Amino acid sequence: QVQLVESGGGLAQAGDSMRLSCAASGRTFSSYFMGWFRQAPGKEREFVSSISVSGGTKYYVDSFKGRFTISRDNAKNTVYLQMNSLQPEDTAVYYCAASKGAITSATMQIPHWGQGTQVTVSS
DSSP states (O other), X not given: OOOEEEEXXXXXXXXXXXXXXXXXXXXXXXXXXXXXXXXXXXXXXXXEEEEOTTSOOEEEOGGGBXXXXXXXXXXXXXXXXXXXXXXXXXXXXXXXXEESSOOOTTOOOOOEEOOOEEEEEEO
16 A cells, blocks of 8 residues: 655746655555646546656656656655646646556556645746
8 A cells, every 4th residue: 555645736837847746655665656647627637657666667648748757766755747848738736646557648547646736837
């Protein structure tokens, strides 16, 4: 079992950068594939990025490649999402997720979720 707590969200202006963090409880963080999802107002939750247990494999939605970077620090039980060149359309609640299996845009069942952190980008 793993519990996830996101932080780092808030208000930003277009063009700003922001780094989200997701801290995991427990001693098995390094055995979990980690992912970031987001849900904008009135829209379905969507996959943003994910990272393998070692950090050696990363997945991104094409539209985020080059702007968003996922990373993890297994010693700190934390996964990060660095977001650059933020735009108003990035406004959403960002969720951290964990799974023993791989997380991709096609993954249907993900057992562990954080409570989300709000990111609001103004123009």
